[in-house]
Amino acid sequence: MTELRDALTRKDISKTDKYLLILGHHDGPVTNADIKAIAKENGWKDGAKSAPSAFLSASKHALLLPKGWTLTGPGRASLEDRALILKIGVLTPVTQTLEKYILDLHDPDKARFVEEAIACVRNKSFRAAIVLTWVGALYLMYAYVLREKLAEFNAEVYRRYPKSKPASTVDDLASMVKEAEFLNVLEHINAITKAEGKELAGCLDRRNTAGHPNSHTFTEVGVGNHIETLITSVYRRY
Numbered sequence: 001m002t003e004l005r006d007a008l009t010r011k012d013i014s015k016t017d018k019y020l021l022i023l024g025h026h027d028g029p030v031t032n033a034d035i036k037a038i039a040k041e042n043g044w045k046d047g048a049k050s051a052p053s054a055f056l057s058a059s060k061h062a063l064l065l066p067k068g069w070t071l072t073g074p075g076r077a078s079l080e081d082r083a084l085i086l087k088i089g090v091l092t093p094v095t096q097t098l099e100k101y102i103l104d105l106h107d108p109d110k111a112r113f114v115e116e117a118i119a120c121v122r123n124k125s126f127r128a129a130i131v132l133t134w135v136g137a138l139y140l141m142y143a144y145v146l147r148e149k150l151a152e153f154n155a156e157v158y159r160r161y162p163k164s165k166p167a168s169t170v171d172d173l174a175s176m177v178k179e180a181e182f183l184n185v186l187e188h189i190n191a192i193t194k195a196e197g198k199e200l201a202g203c204l205d206r207r208n209t210a211g212h213p214n215s216h217t218f219t220e221v222g223v224g225n226h227i228e229t230l231i232t233s234v235y236r237r238y
Contacts, residue, residue: 003122004099007084008044016055017084018047020062024076024085025099029068094227095121101235113139114235121227126218127210133227134207137200137234138179141186142170144238152189160185179204196233203229 039047056062061075079085113136120129154166187197
């Protein structure tokens with residue numbers, strides 16, 4: 001959401017264009033109330049107080065549907081031509097999904113990981129995006145264990161390592177077992193399925209490759225698959 005936030009603070013962009021930018025950064029129709037909430041969330045106080053419909057209805061680049069406003073094709077092209085919004089690519093829908101996820105968050109730690117990942121995706125810093133989205137997903141899984149599965153998790157780790165001390169914090173979980181075994185324990189206590197464990201293990205392998213110096217090149221499609229898996233298996237669940 002950093003790109004949108006920066007654009008909404010600019011003095012050289014019209015109010016109408018700023019409302020169009022909000023539509024352009026979100027997939028599907030957006031209600032007037034949601035537009036104002038997004039403006040407020042991103043520090044555009046004037047946009048949060050005004051009536052978006054008054055500006056969007058006068059624009060040729062916005063269309064009012066039964067469920068809210070949406071950006072037209074020519075409207076997006078206009079914003080892209082003026083470099084106010086990035087051109088649509090493979091990762092655009094993935095980024096939009098993460099942005100929607102942020103809107104529902106009230107935990108600054110969760111939002112921080114996702115916001116940094118979005119910024120990396122937009123800058124095509126694919127290695128960093130892979131690492132950050134995994135870190136955010138791991139944080140969510142740790143929080144889930146502490147909230148719902150702590151006794152079972154501690155019991156299973158103790159069964160494997162009788163000298164281990166029970167975990168009670170995120171830091172305890174992070175130091176208790178390696179990440180690959182953490183996933184294995186989650187599968188053993190039925191916190192995730194075998195298929196989910198396999199998918200997440202693949203994401204972990206990709207994170208390990210991205211986080212170490214090597215000549216491997218990451219494609220936009222590969223990064224999109226990585227993030228989409230984490231969204232489906234972790235972000236939407238926890």
